[in-house]
Amino acid sequence: MNGQPNTRLSDLFGLAGWSKGELARLVNRQAAAMGHPQLATDTSRVRRWIDMGEIPRDPVPRVLAVLFTERLGRVVTIEDLGLVRHGRVGKQRGAGGVENPDGVPWAPERTAAVLTEFTGMDLMLNRRGVVGAGAALAAGSALSSAMHDWLHTDPTLKADAPRLDDPLHADPAGFDRYEAAPIGSQEIEELERSVEVFRAWDASRGGGLQRKAVVGQLNEVGGMLSYRHPDHLQRRLWGVAANLAVLAGWMSHDVGLEPTAQKYFVIAAHAAREGGDRPRAGEALSRAARQMVHLGKPDDALDLMKLAKSGSGDQTLPRTRAMLHTIEAWAQASMGKGQAMRRTLGVAEDLFVSDKGDVPPPSWMQMFDEADLHGMQALAYRTLAEHDPSAAHVAQRHAKEAIALRTKGRDRSTIFDYISLASACFIADDPEQADRYARLALVSMGSNSSHRTWDRLREMYRLTAQYAGYPKIEDLREEIKHALPKAKGRAGGGRWAQA
Helix, strand or coil: CCCCCCHHHHHHHHHHCCCHHHHHHHHHHHHHHCCCCCCCCCHHHHHHHHHCCCCCCCCHHHHHHHHHHHHHCCCCCCCCCCCCCCCCCCCCCCCCCCCCHHHCCCCHHHHHHHHHHHHHHHHHHHHCCCCCCCCCCCCHHHHHHHHHHHHHCCCCHHHHCCCCCCCCCECCCCCCCCCCCCCCHHHHHHHHHHHHHHHHHHHHHCCCCCHHHHHHHHHHHHHHCCECCCHHHHHHHHHHHHHHHHHHHHHHHHCCCHHHHHHHHHHHHHHHHHCCCHHHHHHHHHHHHHHHHHCCCHHHHHHHHHHHHHHCCCCCCHHHHHHHHHHHHHHHHHCCCHHHHHHHHHHHHHHHHHCCCCCCCCHHHCCCCHHHHHHHHHHHHHHHCCCCHHHHHHHHHHHHHHHHHCCCCCHHHHHHHHHHHHHHHHHCCCHHHHHHHHHHHHHHCCCCCCHHHHHHHHHHHHHHHHHCCCHHHHHHHHHHHHHCCCCCCCCCECECCCC
16 A cells, blocks of 8 residues: 555546445455356455555456456456556556556556456456447557656567566466467467468458457466467467467557557567567557557657567567558558658658568568558658648559559558549549449458458548549449448548558
8 A cells, every 4th residue: 555546546446436435345246257256355445446546466456357348348457457467557657547547657667467367357348248438548658658668678578577486387377368288389370370371361351250250369378478388489489479469469559449559559569578579569559550640649649669679679670660661651641731741752662672571571461562552652641642642643653553463462551542542532532433442342341341441431421522423423423322331430531541
């Protein structure tokens, strides 16, 4: 007990709308359901947790996390409640807020526990059919400020790992912890192959259909990481965790679970750094930046991109650096900064062609090929065309190049290319061509579960308004309205995203 109010718990308690006595009764009931019938909490204890910063013993923090998750309809972790021992709560530095939003970066030995707890809560919401997005996104500037020093330190497993006498030691099981035994290289190879399967499915069909499977696999990997395996295996396992967390984040973003997505991107950056892979950590943060542009927050995106680029380290391959520059250019285009965008895209092109391919790209970069380079250039120029219509013709050229180069299995990216191309044609006052490419996008959207494609389609629909008197465009507008699901107040619609 530190005598200071736990403001994080107090804020969530206020949102939940319980009385202190009601929360005490709920804790006792939930604890019994979780196998702890002996627990007896009363109103005075709840008051000490909130007003005096007292941290209750296990299993109470886990019980509270379950209760708040169910009540608020979004994942609430022990960290969110300010109930982690050896940490600081309330208004102190390091417990969240501007200096350290959402409790990041956390201690290295906490990464597996945070990962496992968060995925367990996410799965619980899935099982019970409760899906919400009530949490606020941390601003890009606050995230990058909190993580800067942490990401720039030497990410060696030997320096960061907790010192354990038993190399196969397991941490105490947390919420929904997978009961794992020590694993070997064959099991890790199988996990690495599963990542590729999930990644291919996401690229083809969107994130909605496989998100739960990815989160479940990540939850199991978190349990495996509670064991301290030999260094070479532990690094690979952290790599699997980082790849799955990025996928879970991207799939969550794809279906509009924005705060959940951001948390997974941060978890992915932690996991990558635990495994000594700073370029992977930087790429994970670049996903959070892309999310920010999609949500209409390019300033936050640029803050995150500065950290992603500088924190990736000197070992980052030219093609990876090219990809990072295209995201930065998209954010600049969103702000109408045409000259800066063109310079940044020029650097991206130079980096891309300078990659001689003598070093095999990591698995997570294999999706960024020449088609993606053109696709991101098309997206940047199409976005800039909202400020400078002359950019629309360049957007058309890059979009056509991207479509011609797309390989089988990249269905979602192809849809985005068609929508970028159609939108650029509308801006360039070419409704005939716009109608053609818009219909190609509509035909391709049938089996795709990506909400981001719907967001982009809504933006294209807005551009059709000036041609509403054209019979073809009137028909197209009706088809778009029929294809779009009914809006449910989803946060984030209104910007564009590129897979």
